[in-house]
Structures are given as C-alpha cells and as structure tokens.
Amino acid sequence: MTRKTTSAAKAKKAGKATSARTGGGDKATRKGATTRSTAAPKPVRAKAAQKPAAGKPDLGELRVRIDGIDRSIQALIAERAQFAGQVGQAKGKLAAAVDYYRPEREAQVLRRVVDRNDGPLNDDVLVRVFREIMSACLAQQEPLKIGFLGPEGTHSQQAVYKHFGHSIHALPLGTIEEVFQEVESGAADFGVVPVENSTQGTIQSTLDMFLTSGVKICGEVELRVHQHLLSRVGAIDAIERVYSHPQSFAQCKAWLRQYLPHAEKIPVSSNAEAARRARNADDAAAIAGVSAGTVYGLKSIAGPIEDRPDNTTRFLVLGRELFPASGNDRTSLLVFIKDQPGALFNILAPLARHGLSMNRIESRPGHTGLWQYAFFIDVAGHVEEENMRLSLAEMADFVEDVKILGSYPVAIS
Ligand SMILES: O=C(O)C(=O)C[C@]1(C(=O)O)C=C[C@@H](O)C=C1
Numbered sequence: 001m002t003r004k005t006t007s008a009a010k011a012k013k014a015g016k017a018t019s020a021r022t023g024g025g026d027k028a029t030r031k032g033a034t035t036r037s038t039a040a041p042k043p044v045r046a047k048a049a050q051k052p053a054a055g056k057p058d059l060g061e062l063r064v065r066i067d068g069i070d071r072s073i074q075a076l077i078a079e080r081a082q083f084a085g086q087v088g089q090a091k092g093k094l095a096a097a098v099d100y101y102r103p104e105r106e107a108q109v110l111r112r113v114v115d116r117n118d119g120p121l122n123d124d125v126l127v128r129v130f131r132e133i134m135s136a137c138l139a140q141q142e143p144l145k146i147g148f149l150g151p152e153g154t155h156s157q158q159a160v161y162k163h164f165g166h167s168i169h170a171l172p173l174g175t176i177e178e179v180f181q182e183v184e185s186g187a188a189d190f191g192v193v194p195v196e197n198s199t200q201g202t203i204q205s206t207l208d209m210f211l212t213s214g215v216k217i218c219g220e221v222e223l224r225v226h227q228h229l230l231s232r233v234g235a236i237d238a239i240e241r242v243y244s245h246p247q248s249f250a251q252c253k254a255w256l257r258q259y260l261p262h263a264e265k266i267p268v269s270s271n272a273e274a275a276r277r278a279r280n281a282d283d284a285a286a287i288a289g290v291s292a293g294t295v296y297g298l299k300s301i302a303g304p305i306e307d308r309p310d311n312t313t314r315f316l317v318l319g320r321e322l323f324p325a326s327g328n329d330r331t332s333l334l335v336f337i338k339d340q341p342g343a344l345f346n347i348l349a350p351l352a353r354h355g356l357s358m359n360r361i362e363s364r365p366g367h368t369g370l371w372q373y374a375f376f377i378d379v380a381g382h383v384e385e386e387n388m389r390l391s392l393a394e395m396a397d398f399v400e401d402v403k404i405l406g407s408y409p410v411a412i413s
Contacts, residue, residue, distance in 0.1 A: 077133060084137035097142035098189035103219050103317070104326035106134055107409030111328070114413065124413040128162075135165020147171045147179045147188035153272040153292035155225055159315040160192045163221040175269070176205050180213045183318045191318040192221065198312045200250045202362055206316070207376055210334055210405055211367055217332050217406025219317030226311070227252050227271075228303030229260075230293040231278055231285040236301050239263055243274035244287035252287055255305040272296075314411070322407055325382035330359065332405040335375045335395070336366055343398050344375070350394035351379055354387035368400070382407040 088100055113130045114123045138144070146164055148156040150172020160170050171188055173179050179191040195206045227248055231239060241264045242249075242256070248271055249256070256265070263285075268274050271288035275296040278286035285301065286292070293300055337343040351358055359378040366374035381388045383404055395402060 080133065081137050081140060084134075085140050088141050096189070097138070097144050098319075100138060100141045101144060101189070102323070103409055104324050104329075106131075107326040107328070107412060109134065110412045127413040131162075132165045132167070135167040139167035144168045144189045145171055145187075147173050147182045147191040149173060149176055149179060149193065149270055151270065151272045151276060151295075153275060153288070153295035154270050155223060155289055155313060156192055156194060156270075156315065157272075158289065158291060159194075159221045159223045159313070162223060163192065163219060163315075163317060164190070176203075177209060180209045180215055180318065183215050183320065184213060186320070189319070190218070191215070192315050193318060194313050195316045196314045197225070197247060197251070198310060198314075199306070199308050200247050203247070204364065207362065207364055210376070210403070211364070211374060214320075215318045216320060216322055217316050217408055218319040218321070218323050219408045220330065220411045221315040221317065222411040223313050223315065224311065225251070225306065225313045226289060226304040227287050227306045228290055228293060229285050229301040229305055230275055230288055230290075230296075230298035231282075231301055232298055233282050234299030234301055236260070238283050239285045239301075240283040241266055241281075242285050242287060243268050243277045245269070245271050245274065248274075248287045251306045251308075251311055254307045255302075259302070316406075317408070322383070322404070325384045325407070326409040328410050329380075329382040329407055330410050331379045331381055331383055331388060331407040333375075333377045333379065334403040334405055335377055336368060336372070336400040336402075337375065338398055338400055339372070340398075346398035347375075347377075347395045350391040353394070354391045356381050356387055356391055376405075380410075 091100060110127050110130060113126050117123050117126055144164060146160050146168050148154065148160045148170060150157070152172055154172075157170055157172070160168070171182070173182060173188075173191075176193050179188070179193050182188040183191040193206050193209075194203050196202045229236070229239075229242070236259065239260060242260060243266045244252075246267045249265055249267065256263075268277065271286065272292045272295065274286035275288045275292035275298055278284045279296045279298060286296075286298065287305070290300060290303070292298075335347055337347060348358065348361075357380040359380060360376070361378075362376040363373045364376065366372045368374075379388070379391075383389065383392070384407070388407075392402065392404075
C-alpha cells in the first residue's frame with residue numbers, strides 16, 4: 001500500500017518536474033511569463049521587458065526559466081526528504097538521531113555527485129549543496145549534536161559544518177579533551193577535532209587522547225585554512241599586540257616577520273578566543289578566520305596571510321562506534337610494538353605484502369613504560385576488507401597491543 005502511494009506520488013511529481021524543466025508546460029511558469037510582460041510600466045521592469053539587444057540573452061526569459069527550475073528542484077528536494085524519512089522508518093524505531101546517521105552512505109552519495117559533475121560548478125560547491133540536503137533530511141529524525149573546540153567561529157566549527165551541514169546543533173567546548181569526553185559520555189553524538197596541519201604537522205594533544213579514550217574515528221574532514229589579521233578599527237598602524245593560537249602564529253610566521261615584527265605575540269587557546277580578546281582594544285589584533293571576525297565584530301586588516309597558499313587542516317570526526325565500509329576508506333591504528341629487533345619492520349611488512357598503502361606513521365610516548373612508544377598508523381582500506389584482516393592477523397606476533405581507532409570514508413572535496 002505504501003509502495004503504491006509512493007510510486008504514484010513519484011510519477012505525479014516527476015511529470016510536474018519534467019514540464020517545469022522544459023520551461024513552457026507548467027501553468028505557474030506560463031502565468032509568471034504573462035505577468036511579467038503585462039506588468040505596470042515601472043522603470044526597472046520596463047527595462048527587463050525590453051527586447052534584448054541582438055546576441056544578448058533575454059533577462060526576463062532567463063528568469064522565467066530559472067523560476068521553473070527552482071520549482072522542480074524544490075519539489076525534488078521535498079520528495080527526497082520524504083524518501084529519507086521512509087529510510088528512517090525502514091531502520092526501525094531507534095533510540096536517538098545518532099543511530100540514523102550513516103557516514104558510509106553519505107560518502108557514497110557525495111562521491112557520485114562528484115563523478116557526475118561536468119560543471120560549470122566546482123565539485124566542492126556541489127558537494128556542499130548535497131551535504132546540506134542530506135543534513136536536512138537526517139535532521140527530520142532529530143538534529144545531531146556535534147561537539148567541537150570552541151568558542152563560536154573557530155576553524156573546527158567550519159569543519160563541523162563542512163562535514164555535517166548546518167542542520168545540526170554545534171556544541172562549542174573548551175578543550176580538545178572535553179570534545180573526547182562529551183562524545184564518550186554520549187552528551188555529544190559526534191565530535192570534531194583537528195589532528196594535523198599541512199604547514200605545521202601533527203596536533204599532538206589530539207593523538208595523545210587516543211591513548212586513553214575509547215572513542216572511535218568515524219570520519220575525516222579537510223579544510224583549507226585561511227588566516228586573517230582582524231581588529232576592531234581595521235588599521236595595521238595601531239596594532240601593538242596580536243592574539244592567536246600557537247599553530248596559527250606558526251602558519252603566518254613570515255607574514256608577521258615582514259609586517260608586524262615588533263608587535264607582541266600572545267598565544268591563546270583558539271583563534272576565536274583571540275578574536276574575542278581583540279575586540280576589547282584598539283591596539284589589539286587577532287589572527288583568525290573571517291568567520292571569527294564576523295562573530296566578534298572585527299574588520300579584516302589583511303588576509304589571507306598564511307605563508308603557504310595550500311595551508312590545510314585535517315580534522316577527525318569522533319564517535320562511539322565503527323561504521324561499515326564505503327568503498328574508499330582509511331583505517332587508523334594505534335600499535336604498541338614489542339621491544340625487539342625489527343619490530344617496526346615486522347608490523348609494516350604485512351601491510352606491504354597485502355598491497356595496503358600506509359598513508360602516515362607517527363610515534364608518541366606510549367605511557368606504558370620509560371621509552372616505550374606507540375605508533376599511530378593510517379592505512380588505506382577498511383577493517384572489514386580481507387587484506388586488512390589478514391595484515392592485522394600477521395602483525396599480531398610482533399605487537400603488545402593494536403587498537404583499531406577507526407575505519408572511515410576518505411575526506412571528500
Ligand atoms: O540512506 C540512509 O541511511 C539515510 O538515512 C538517508 C540519508 C540521505 O539523506 O541520503 C540521510 C542520512 C544518513 O546519514 C545517510 C543518508
């Protein structure tokens with residue numbers, strides 16, 4: 001019964017969409033065109049209704065076409081939301097919004113968007129649009145609660161919206177440790193924390209949290225990070241002090257040396273905190289993203305000011321469970337190796353034997369004994385896959401312990 005109603009509704013809507021897409025068949029479209037041509041002769045409209053110059057497209061006609069397409073898009077989004085609602089029902093009565101979230105499915109949807117894209121819009125623009133649609137579809141159950149390193153306006157918050165869209169509750173938290181704790185306790189459904197920057201390297205406080213926390217990595221986000229010099233007056237000559245996160249100072253080292261060599265550099269816990277402080281004095285500035293400037297009412301004096309134009313931060317999405325494979329995944333392992341000759345070689349050799357690429361390896365004091373190290377290893381693939389399972393089994397003789405921190409879709413756009 002449900003299926004019958006749905007397909008009938010779908011056919012009806014598809015018909016409506018087709019006529020709107022072709023431009024002339026839709027009643028409302030024709031009405032729009034008529035209204036426009038007989039509109040009262042206000043100067044602006046009269047200009048739009050004028051015959052276009054030879055070779056120039058007709059503005060009024062183009063807008064009628066756009067209106068028709070908008071109607072089709074809106075009808076299709078509504079139809080998609082209905083199906084997504086039914087998918088929710090198909091999953092059964094689940095305890096909370098977090099149980100409806102499927103990162104592997106979202107990654108597959110977005111990859112298809114990229115594969116289909118022939119322009120004129122860029123992949124990242126289309127991914128953003130579809131991300132928002134899925135975000136809104138999921139929020140029909142209940143919006144997800146996402147913890148991040150606050151306050152409002154940080155790059156972490158931008159990463160939250162890039163990954164989850166805007167139909168969520170973003171929860172600003174005081175420290176990276178708190179993000180882990182809130183996810184582990186269930187107060188947040190997911191968390192987003194920075195893990196490495198292309199200019200500055202690893203954020204070690206994030207890696208170290210995995211030594212003791214039970215959270216799982218269920219996604220990654222890559223964000224191009226643009227830094228600006230922000231102040232309440234917007235004049236560089238007035239600046240005596242600059243606030244920022246140490247990582248951001250490091251990303252803008254050459255620029256600061258050239259343009260503000262004598263200003264005092266004051267490290268604070270986040271760029272947004274820097275912006276919050278800079279709003280209190282005319283001689284203070286912050287290095288932060290423009291969104292922090294918007295939140296705290298600051299003007300951009302200069303930007304982007306990062307030394308490397310490809311400056312990118314990678315964030316991890318933290319959750320409480322592992323998700324199935326999406327088809328293009330990464331696995332993060334925390335390996336405590338045995339203190340014996342060739343131990344590191346012996347844990348990496350199985351990966352090579354089974355054709356798995358290691359994307360990254362990082363050693364940190366393992367907190368298990370003096371000079372004992374833990375290795376954070378990222379490998380292409382998913383733990384569900386045969387070659388990964390075989391590699392892990394073959395490593396077993398050479399490790400004290402292996403923790404699978406997560407198997408998650410590789411970042412999209
Ligand atoms: O396919 C699903 O499992 C859905 O719930 C639908 C949908 C979507 O809008 O496409 C919504 C949320 C999930 O995180 C993944 C996909």
